[in-house]
Amino acid sequence: MLIEKTALPGVLAMTPRRFGDHRGYFSESWSRAAMSDAGIEIDFVQDNHSLSATPGTVRGLHFQAPPRAQHKLVRCGRGALLDVAVDIRRGSPNYGRWTAVELTEQNGRQLLVPAGFAHGFITRLPDTEIVYKCSDGYAPETEGALLWNDPDLGIDWQLDQLDSRTEAVLSEKDAMAARFEGFESPFSYDAPLPWETPS
Numbered sequence: 001m002l003i004e005k006t007a008l009p010g011v012l013a014m015t016p017r018r019f020g021d022h023r024g025y026f027s028e029s030w031s032r033a034a035m036s037d038a039g040i041e042i043d044f045v046q047d048n049h050s051l052s053a054t055p056g057t058v059r060g061l062h063f064q065a066p067p068r069a070q071h072k073l074v075r076c077g078r079g080a081l082l083d084v085a086v087d088i089r090r091g092s093p094n095y096g097r098w099t100a101v102e103l104t105e106q107n108g109r110q111l112l113v114p115a116g117f118a119h120g121f122i123t124r125l126p127d128t129e130i131v132y133k134c135s136d137g138y139a140p141e142t143e144g145a146l147l148w149n150d151p152d153l154g155i156d157w158q159l160d161q162l163d164s165r166t167e168a169v170l171s172e173k174d175a176m177a178a179r180f181e182g183f184e185s186p187f188s189y190d191a192p193l194p195w196e197t198p199s
């Protein structure tokens with residue numbers, strides 16, 4: 001398992017080893033031991049899987065508030081997407097900062113999005129599937145959302161990578177998500193995450 005820091009402390013890129021042969025490839029897409037060897041002890045309890053038919057589909061920026069906050073380990077099962085994490089921990093030295101990493105079926109890269117970070121993605125190919133492990137179950141009463149293209153966050157969704165005629169496809173919930181200005185985050189930065197070292 002190759003583990004790399006991203007531009008945003010706390011968010012890690014992980015790429016499991018692939019064993020290719022004439023049939024294709026095999027990979028241990030997740031291993032508690034491999035994570036533990038890297039000092040990352042997370043008890044995942046739920047797998048999520050969504051398919052987005054149209055390129056330019058945006059899901060996010062979402063989070064579940066404490067006590068139901070979720071660490072997520074995200075990968076692309078089919079197609080390609082740009083995965084985004086935003087540090088929304090009040091008092092964090094990186095509050096409001098974001099990172100965007102391309103996850104594709106081809107590159108096998110995964111993103112560890114810790115609790116305290118909002119998560120979202122935009123798809124780049126038709127029928128893109130995202131699969132991700134969560135460290136807590138679904139608690140809709142604790143869900144929060146921030147507007148994906150909020151100018152105060154200034155996320156570069158790399159829309160130039162999409163066909164110029166592509167319009168973002170959003171759920172109604174996401175289209176009306178809260179602005180970052182005046183956002184009262186439920187997360188506070190008490191201490192760095194065990195694996196959070198400055199990039």
Ligand SMILES: Cc1cn([C@H]2C[C@H](O)[C@@H](COP(=O)(O)OP(=O)(O)O[C@H]3O[C@H](C)C(=O)[C@H](O)[C@H]3O)O2)c(=O)[nH]c1=O
Pocket residue numbers: 048050059060062063072119120121137138139171
């Ligand atoms: C998240 C979730 C949803 N649902 C049900 C609720 C709705 O009836 C339906 C679609 O939910 P939603 O529109 O919230 O799905 P996404 O827009 O893909 O939301 C996810 O997208 C971003 C990128 C995330 O990181 C979160 O995991 C999650 O918020 O699935 C469940 O039954 N269990 C769940 O854990």
